[in-house]
Amino acid sequence: MKYVSTRGQAPALEFEDVVLTGLASDGGLYVPQSIPEFSKEEIASWAGLSYQELALKIMSPFVAGSIPEADLKDLIDRSYATFRHDAIVPLVQTGHNEWIMELFQGPTLAFKDIALQFLGNLLDYVLKKRDQKVVIMGATSGDTGSAAIEGCRHCDNVDIFILHPYQRVSEVQRRQMTTVIENNVHNIAMKGNFDDCQNLVKTSFADQSFLPEGRQLAAVNSINWARIMAQIVYYFYCGLALGAPSRPVSFSVPTGNFGDIFAGYIAKRMGLPVDQLVIATNSNDILHRCISDNDHSKKALEHTLSPSMDIMVSSNFERMLFELHGRDGAKVAQLMEDFKSGEMTLGEAELAEARKLFSSYRLDDDAMVDVIRDVYEKTEYLLDPHTAIGVEAARKTRRSKDVPMICLATAHPAKFPEAVKKAGQTEDPALPHHMADLFEREEKYEVLDHDAEAVRSFVAGNCRA
Structure with a gap:
């Protein structure tokens, strides 16, 4: 399997090179040269497989020619051995044909563990094979950072630097990152917002001359195809x-950087009968505005109670633009140039296709808190704020109650006690026992100004020999 850039000018790469490269040399994101497709009969034959067995079936075509099946199986088995639930992603029913997919059963209580436990093991595998060392530089709006650190903390050939927006993540999210005291783990609290952090990381990939000799940057953000694949x-x-596959299913996805819902789109392309994909956003609603009003303009970023979705530049939307425009890299490159100036508009045909593929909905903090309260009063099931937005978006946009609606629960409610308390809970939701002492652990992190040179100097000066 070869991979091509969404902007059409970078060379096609093999899977392992894509894992280590991150952004393409033309600034684009890598996608498979072709999307594997499975027949209805083949998908039906997978009923009853364990999560790990199914992962091997789904991932194998994407790594063909790069990783032997036995090695891929070992990577998958080790990656999901750290999860608390045997189902890995259990389902809980909260209404008629309404289901919650619990994606927070991993070590850091967020959906990012699904991909980043795998990516950490994958990076270790590739780097040991190549006798190579890399520097991971990533930005997080809350959950990617802790999941990336947990996945990579034991990697001998990786130094990891995670940027989070100073005082704009929850205390639980921050402590999950900053209490990992390993000599290859570095946390940077950068003054600014998530988009500032993400932009600094992107520009660092474009010019890596600040790194020590022999090192290159690797990506753990969802620009890395391996995360989408997982x-x-x-x-x-x-x-x-x-x-x-004998009946269709629908999914509602709390959406910030567009990686999670893009994975749902790829699942549909591969043969899963998906009826609806719902883009659920908070007040930072650029994706909802794009789908509903063809308004993909940047606005001031709001700090909300669902901080993992406080994003105005959704990196993976570029992958969707590539598909909407018939994989025309030149067209995508022009659209991204337009967006740099603050605004981007889809053509009529592309907008119509996007509306066929996606529904969308926006929810502010007050309405989100009401959803947490309402669902808890009726079911005694406690939602985190991001999941609550997904549940309400599903209810408001649902086309058919005959089709199961699966709402992706992206984080454990204990990560967001402020929102939970506003919904009427008198006590903070309890952390799982493996994290019960989180607030007593030593923290280590660096607070830096929004200054590219200062950040890059810190990275260069803290890489291990």
């Missing part, structure tokens, strides 16, 4: 559990 699996797993 996320495709749970759409199939939960779809199969609820009757696919």
Whole structure:
């Protein structure tokens, strides 16, 4: 399997090179040269497979020619051995044909563990094979950072630097990152917002001359295709559990950087009968505005109670633009130039296709808190703020109650006690026992100004020999 850039000018690469490269040399994101497709009969034959067995079926075509099946199986098995639930992504029913897909059963209580436990093991595998060392530089709006650190903390050939927006993540999210005291782990609290952090990381990939000799940057953000690939699996797993492929299924996805819902789109392309994909956004609603009003303009970023979605530049939307425009890299490159100036407009045909593929909905903090309260009062099931937005978006946009609606629960509610308390809970939701002492652990992190040179100097000066 070869991979091509969404902007059409970078060379096609093999899977392992894509894992280590991150952004393409032309500034684009890598996608498979072709999307594997499975027949209805083949998908039906997977009913009853364990999550790990299914992951091997789904991922194998994407790594063909790069990783032997036995090695891929070992990577998958080791990656999901750290999860608390045997189903990896269990389903909980909260209404008629309404289901919650619990993606927070991993070590850091967020959906990012699904991909980043795998990516950490994958990086270790590739780097040891090549006798190579890399520097991971990533930006997080809350959950990617802790999941990336947990996945890479034991990697001998990786130094990891995670930027988070200073005082704009929850205390639990921050402490999950900053209490990992390993000599290859570095946390930077950068003054600014998530988009500032993400932009600094992107520009650092474009010019890596600040790194020590012999090092290159590797990406753990969802620009890395391996993360998208790992996320495709749970759409199939939960779809199969609820009757696919003999019946369609729908998904509502709390959406910030567009990687998670893009994985759902790829699952649909691969043969999963997906009826609806719902883009659920908070007040930072650029994706909802794009789908509903063809308004993909940048606005001031708001700080909300669902901080992992406080994003105005959704990196993976570029992958979707590539598909909407018939894989025309030159067209995508022009659209991204337009967006740099603050605004981007889809053509009529592309907008119509996007509306066929996606529904969308926006929810502000007050309405989100009401959803947490309402669902808890009726079911005694406690939602985190991001998941609550997904549940309400599903209810407001749902086309058919005959089709199972699966709402992706992207984080454990204990990560967001402020929102939970506003919904009427008198006590903070309890952290799982493996994290019960989180607030007593030593923290280590660096607070830096929004200054590219200062950040890059810190990175260069803290790489291990």
